[in-house]
Amino acid sequence: AASKVIFSGIQPTGTPHLGNYLGALYNWVQLQKSTDATIYYSIVDLHAITMPQNPATLRQAKIDMAKSLLACGIDPKRSVLFEQSKVKEHAELQWIFNCITPVGWLSRMTQWKSKLGTNTSSTHSQSLSDETLTTGLKMGLLDYPVLQAADILLYKATHVPVGEDQLQHLELTRDVATLFNKTFKTRLFPLPEAIVPPATKRIMSLRQPGSKMSKSDPSDQSRINLTDSPDEVQSKIARAQTDGIRGITFDPVNRPGVANLLSIQAELEGRTIEQVVEDFKSVQSNKELKDRVTEVIVEALKPIQAEMRRLDAGYVQQVLNDGADKARSVASENLHSCFKAIGL
Numbered sequence: 001a002a003s004k005v006i007f008s009g010i011q012p013t014g015t016p017h018l019g020n021y022l023g024a025l026y027n028w029v030q031l032q033k034s035t036d037a038t039i040y041y042s043i044v045d046l047h048a049i050t051m052p053q054n055p056a057t058l059r060q061a062k063i064d065m066a067k068s069l070l071a072c073g074i075d076p077k078r079s080v081l082f083e084q085s086k087v088k089e090h091a092e093l094q095w096i097f098n099c100i101t102p103v104g105w106l107s108r109m110t111q112w113k114s115k116l117g118t119n120t121s122s123t124h125s126q127s128l129s130d131e132t133l134t135t136g137l138k139m140g141l142l143d144y145p146v147l148q149a150a151d152i153l154l155y156k157a158t159h160v161p162v163g164e165d166q167l168q169h170l171e172l173t174r175d176v177a178t179l180f181n182k183t184f185k186t187r188l189f190p191l192p193e194a195i196v197p198p199a200t201k202r203i204m205s206l207r208q209p210g211s212k213m214s215k216s217d218p219s220d221q222s223r224i225n226l227t228d229s230p231d232e233v234q235s236k237i238a239r240a241q242t243d244g245i246r247g248i249t250f251d252p253v254n255r256p257g258v259a260n261l262l263s264i265q266a267e268l269e270g271r272t273i274e275q276v277v278e279d280f281k282s283v284q285s286n287k288e289l290k291d292r293v294t295e296v297i298v299e300a301l302k303p304i305q306a307e308m309r310r311l312d313a314g315y316v317q318q319v320l321n322d323g324a325d326k327a328r329s330v331a332s333e334n335l336h337s338c339f340k341a342i343g344l
């Protein structure tokens with residue numbers, strides 16, 4: 001059987017939050033030990049520019065994200081860590097896929113449709129007005145699932161750690177691979193499978209526990225950032241939305257705030273929800289739960305923050321450059337096979 005190859009990407013949003021850590025990064029680190037797969041982790045800056053970016057901020061955000069990944073335990077000797085834009089083959093393979101992928105496959109993507117729903121600007125009649133420069137739906141936003149397909153298939157990845165929200169895009173990747181293989185009568189691309197984290201790893205907003213903890217939430221109080229000081233953690237958790245019901249029970253539907261705190265604690269301690277709930281059997285108020293969760297988060301962040309302080313930007317950039325060199329050698333070979341199949 002072909003050997004196992006893992007690919008996953010993360011956008012350069014600067015410092016990750018606790019949701020990114022428990023839902024993605026922690027699993028990325030574990031995969032380094034639990035499999036013998038070849039592993040690629042990419043900071044997907046070409047995806048980031050589907051939305052307007054400030055150049056200096058973007059540059060810094062890439063370094064900060066890479067530093068966070070290393071601090072969380074991504075080992076550059078075990079995993080190939082690199083910036084997507086430094087391996088040009090990603091964009092080249094995307095173009096190949098653009099030429100076989102029906103537009104309809106993209107316009108029916110739920111994420112695209114939700115973006116369509118919020119967009120107000122319409123025509124290109126004012127050609128290069130200020131509005132055209134900053135707003136309006138860009139081609140890249142429609143097309144980014146094809147870039148994702150290229151990211152994954154460029155390394156012939158067989159397994160892709162993804163969040164629930166990305167399953168539709170991975171399905172598209174499989175469809176593109178199948179379409180390519182059929183069109184050019186080849187077996188070049190494997191059909192990659194998802195590695196989906198369990199639902200308890202989905203961390204909710206501290207302020208509105210009905211929605212997920214996210215970088216795009218304007219309130220910084222809604223999330224714990226991996227760089228938060230003990231005081232910041234304490235004050236955010238103390239103000240986290242819970243409820244007035246006495247006793248501690250795990251009930252994500254009726255008590256989402258309490259359930260979220262229990263999930264965070266269970267995940268960070270590597271215990272089951274049942275075990276954690278058992279600890280609070282005789283507890284009546286949420287205060288003890290909040291104190292305990294604060295303590296567990298502060299402890300979990302300590303070694304990560306110490307490592308972030310230790311790593312300097314020069315070293316991080318060197319790791320990324322070395323990673324890009326390794327990624328490029330595989331990418332160029334696979335792209336070459338792809339060109340040959342097409343007649344390029």
Ligand code: ADP
Pocket residue numbers: 010011013018019020021022023024162163164201202203204212213214215216
């Ligand atoms: P954000 O919503 O903060 O922009 P991304 O969409 O960039 O986060 O997600 C990066 C990775 O982190 C993905 O694998 C995603 O599934 C995971 N992730 C993001 N938010 C959460 C969360 N609240 N709980 C669990 N996993 C999350």
Ligand code: NA
Pocket residue numbers: 214216
């Ligand atoms: Na997001």
